[in-house]
Amino acid sequence: MKNKNVDHLFPSDTFCALPWMHVSTRVNGHMRVCCTANASGVAVNADSQDKHTSESGVLRRDDGMPANLATTSLMEAWNNEYMKKTRLMMLNGEKPNSCLKCYKEEEAGHISKRIWETRKWIKDQGGIDPILEGTKEDGTVPPRIRYLDLRFNSKCQLACVMCSPNDSSGWIKDHKKIHGNLKNEKLKDTMEWEKETGKLAWSGGSYNWTAKNPQFWEELYEQIPHMRQMYWAGGEPLIMKEHYDVLKKVIEMDCAKNIELRYNTNGLEWNDELFDLWKEFRNVICHFSIDDIGIRNSFIRYPAAWPQVEEQIHKLDNYPHGNLTLTTAWTGLALNIFYLPEFLKWKIESDFKLLNKWPQGAGLFSCHLAYWPPQLNVKALPEWFKAETRQKFEEELYPYLKENWQRCTGVREAGIDYETWEQAEYGLKRIEGLLTFMESEDWSVRLPEMAEWCYTVSKTRFLDFNEIFPDYDWLEWYK
Numbered sequence: 001m002k003n004k005n006v007d008h009l010f011p012s013d014t015f016c017a018l019p020w021m022h023v024s025t026r027v028n029g030h031m032r033v034c035c036t037a038n039a040s041g042v043a044v045n046a047d048s049q050d051k052h053t054s055e056s057g058v059l060r061r062d063d064g065m066p067a068n069l070a071t072t073s074l075m076e077a078w079n080n081e082y083m084k085k086t087r088l089m090m091l092n093g094e095k096p097n098s099c100l101k102c103y104k105e106e107e108a109g110h111i112s113k114r115i116w117e118t119r120k121w122i123k124d125q126g127g128i129d130p131i132l133e134g135t136k137e138d139g140t141v142p143p144r145i146r147y148l149d150l151r152f153n154s155k156c157q158l159a160c161v162m163c164s165p166n167d168s169s170g171w172i173k174d175h176k177k178i179h180g181n182l183k184n185e186k187l188k189d190t191m192e193w194e195k196e197t198g199k200l201a202w203s204g205g206s207y208n209w210t211a212k213n214p215q216f217w218e219e220l221y222e223q224i225p226h227m228r229q230m231y232w233a234g235g236e237p238l239i240m241k242e243h244y245d246v247l248k249k250v251i252e253m254d255c256a257k258n259i260e261l262r263y264n265t266n267g268l269e270w271n272d273e274l275f276d277l278w279k280e281f282r283n284v285i286c287h288f289s290i291d292d293i294g295i296r297n298s299f300i301r302y303p304a305a306w307p308q309v310e311e312q313i314h315k316l317d318n319y320p321h322g323n324l325t326l327t328t329a330w331t332g333l334a335l336n337i338f339y340l341p342e343f344l345k346w347k348i349e350s351d352f353k354l355l356n357k358w359p360q361g362a363g364l365f366s367c368h369l370a371y372w373p374p375q376l377n378v379k380a381l382p383e384w385f386k387a388e389t390r391q392k393f394e395e396e397l398y399p400y401l402k403e404n405w406q407r408c409t410g411v412r413e414a415g416i417d418y419e420t421w422e423q424a425e426y427g428l429k430r431i432e433g434l435l436t437f438m439e440s441e442d443w444s445v446r447l448p449e450m451a452e453w454c455y456t457v458s459k460t461r462f463l464d465f466n467e468i469f470p471d472y473d474w475l476e477w478y479k
Contacts, residue, residue, distance in 0.1 A: 006119050009128040012093040016102070016114040017121040019087045020131050020141055023059075023078065024149035027167055027235055028200055029068040029209030031059040031077050033086055035149050035233070036113050037098040057098040059083065070209035074219040075143050084139030101371070108437045111425050121147075124228065145223045149231040152210055152243070156236040158266055160301050161457055162333060162376050165193045168235060178460050187449040190373055210242060220246075224255050231262040238263070238270040247277045256280040263287060264329055267312045268304060279321040287329035287366065288313055288355075292336045293346045299468050300335060302461060317354045326354040327366040332434055333376045334450060338389050338471055340431070341397035348407045356409050358416060362427025363408030364401075369437060375449035378438040382447065385474070390435055401428065451478035 016034075024032040037057030059067035060082045067077040077083070086096045095103050102112035125131050134142040156168040165171040175193055182188045194200045195207075206212050230246075237243045250256050261278065262285040278284045290309060291300045298306055316326050330336075330343065347355070347365055356365055371377060381389070405421050406412055422428055454475060458465040466473045 006122045007115075009122055010118060011091055011128065011132070014093050014095050014099075014103070015090045015118065016099065017118040017131050018114075018147070019083060019090065020135070021121055021145070022147040022149070023074070023145060024231075025069060025151050026058075027151045027154040028194075028205040028207055029070045029212075030203070030205055031067045031069060031072070031074075032057045033059065033083070033096075033098050034113065034117075035231070036101050066203045066205065068204045068206070068209065069216050070206040070212040071204045074145075074216055074223075078143060078145065079140045087135065087139040087141070105369075105437075108433065108440055110430070110433045110437070144226045146226055147229040147231070148220075148223070148227065149233065150243075150246070151233050151235060151237075152240050154207055154235045155240055156234055156266075157239065157268060158236070158301050158304055161299065161335070161454075162331065162370050162373060164191060164373075165195065174457075174460060178456055181456050181460070182452060184449055184452050187375065187452055190375070190449070191453070221249065221253070224250055224253055224259075227255065227259050229260045229262060231264075233264040236266055236268075238265050238267070238274065244271055244273070244277070247281075251277065251280045257282055260285065264289060266301065266304065267316060268308060269312075275319060275321065278319075279323065281323065283323045283325065285325045285327070286316060287327050288316065289329045289331070291331050291333065292339055292343055295468050296336065296339060299458075299463060299465075300331075300333070313355065314352075317352050319354065324354060325357070325360060326352075327356050327360050330365055330367040332367055332369040332378055332437075334378050334381050335376060335454070335469065335472070337378050337381075337434065337438060338385075338392065340434070341392060341400070344397065345400065348404055351407075352409050354409070358408065358410035358414045359424065360426075361430070362421060362424035363411045363416075364427055366426070367430065367434070369434070373453070374443065375446045375453050377443060377446070378434070379441045379443040380446040380450055381438065382444050382474075383442060386438055389438070393431070393435060397431075398428075447475070447478040451475045455479060 018034045022034060024035045024037070026032065059077050059080065061067050061072060061077075062081055067080060067082070086098065089096045099114065102114035105112040106115065121131060122128055154165070154167055154169045156170045159168060159170040159174055163171060165175050179188065179191055179193070182191070200206075210216060227250075230250075232238075232243055234240065247256075247261075250259060257280070260282050264287045267286075267288045289301065290313065291297055294306050297309060298304055301309075316324070319326070328347070330340075336343070344365060356363055360366060369378065374380065405418060408421070411421060454465050454469075454472075457463075458468075466476070469475075
């Protein structure tokens with residue numbers, strides 16, 4: 001896992017550059033150390049009933065309440081006690097509770113966000129000293145945000161099976177019907193919408209936080225000259241007016257040439273001027289959310305139509321201005337890990353030009369694991385099905401990849417040999433890491449929840465789960 005070029009510069013084995021560079025926003029206005037700061041309920045275990053563990057990643061004001069941009073200054077939060085303590089713990093080799101997700105993934109053999117982000121920023125900033133510069137004994141750092149994660153609201157066209165109204169407005173229509181038909185109390189508790197509980201209002205949060213705090217816009221634009229990266233997610237960022245307004249303002253300030261844009265997007269629609277705006281920036285990294293092929297992807301990312309998904313990703317793959325890095329954002333779920341071989345065959349045989357061009361994902365794909373909701377975590381699969389999944393990978397996928405590795409995007413053009421491709425951290429090793437993570441714990445106690453969730457969602461949306469996922473028809477046993 002060690003990268004001999006820069007890893008020796010890490011001040012400690014638990015260090016992450018992000019608390020010195022970065023703040024992440026949630027769609028409800030809450031701020032976090034980063035987007036993976038236990039946002040997915042990583043601290044949840046096989047039978048946990050605590051659905052609020054993800055709150056451990058939220059920045060806290062000195063009174064213990066969430067630091068929310070509807071009521072809290074961005075720069076005030078930047079050096080509050082929570083952030084200062086996080087920085088000091090990392091320098092001292094301790095593990096902040098908000099960062100357990102990364103440490104857990106590393107234990108399973110993955111390259112965590114902590115590691116790859118720190119490597120990136122050390123290289124981009126020319127060493128560790130420019131990152132740590134100005135750090136005081138109490139953990140205070142200069143008021144200079146170089147990387148901002150922006151999620152202005154929950155506006156989205158989709159209602160993905162692993163999502164909820166907390167993050168997607170597209171879920172609101174179905175939520176009441178689906179949630180009201182759930183019988184399992186633990187499942188009902190897991191999938192409750194915080195707005196319904198009054199928790200959001202109690203915490204000072206708002207799904208319209210940008211309108212409630214005009215000071216945010218002043219602080220944001222004051223930080224633009226320091227900014228080196230802006231990350232856009234949602235909701236769906238490419239349908240938000242605020243996203244386009246900010247890009248235009250950054251271009252007007254003559255700062256775009258210094259800034260990298262990163263996106264997580266379903267890519268289904270965007271403003272016609274998007275490509276003209278993108279070409280003004282240093283570079284653009286677009287993670288296109290796609291979790292399977294055909295009707296299975298339409299079920300997971302409901303109601304995205306597969307022909308439209310393919311059309312849009314090919315439009316991006318033909319981006320004409322040369323400053324775009326395009327990757328998949330495949331979410332590892334209990335429902336799709338069995339079908340990953342089919343997904344990868346589709347990707348390879350589609351002959352993309354930009355999608356995961358070497359070295360991104362070893363020219364293959366980029367992925368992350370879904371920790372939440374727990375009933376769709378890959379660990380929840382029964383042990384016999386995990387064994388069948390591994391067998392499928394070893395007997396079908398691995399031989400196919402060995403035969404077709406040169407067809408991975410950009411491999412031939414880069415002159416990569418087989419040994420280099422095979423040893424790439426984000427290629428075969430990442431795929432094997434998915435299996436290892438799946439096998440690391442037995443969460444099969446969640447199977448009744450998985451069954452009820454999948455079949456209730458299917459029934460509400462007039463879909464036939466067994467027809468769409470024939471290899472999962474055994475899930476009916478747990479209804």
